Amino acid sequence: MNYTILLPDEEATVRLGGSIAAHLKSGAFIALRGGLGAGKTVLTRGLARGLGVRERIASPTFTVMNRYEGDKVLCHFDLYRVTEEDCLQAGFDEYFFDPAVVCAVEWSERLTQLPPNLLIVELVPTGENTRTAHIKDEGNVLDGILDEKQASACIQ
Ligand SMILES: Nc1ncnc2c1ncn2[C@@H]1O[C@H](COP(=O)(O)OP(=O)(O)OP(=O)(O)O)[C@@H](O)[C@H]1O
Ligand SMILES: [Mg+2]
8 A cells, every 4th residue: 555644743653653553463564655755764763663662863974873672673775885895794684585584774775675564754854844655555564554644545
């Protein structure tokens, strides 16, 4: 299923992350798309909260990957400054292809091959505090329909 969801403020983006977490069947590779400042890290904050992570989510801008243990393992990547070769050398593909690990990946455009359990979330800024999310459940990783109140108007 594909969704288009309007996000009127930052908190709505956090809630969408929580909704996605609540509907994930198992591990998934979540490709977070959208330019600098689109809200990819903000959405990951909600995702983490929904997965039972208690730690504060920091952007992996310099660490490249942050790993969290909640009800499930969450690995949050920011591949902006690295190449696919760097990722392979670091062994990241083990996480990417592990069906038990939820990967939230910013700048996955750096990779040529994405895992089959793929969820694409594209965030498009429409104003200073507003975003539109376009969600494609390529790998059929979402169980049921995302938060109805947010999504009902625009399920495709
Ligand atoms: N509706 C919204 N959803 C998400 N973020 C919003 C929204 N409105 C305003 N913002 C602001 O936009 C910024 C989003 O920052 P964030 O770090 O999540 O971007 P990013 O996509 O991860 O960028 P980068 O590629 O640089 O890591 C934050 O400063 C946040 O406060
Ligand atoms: Mg970010």
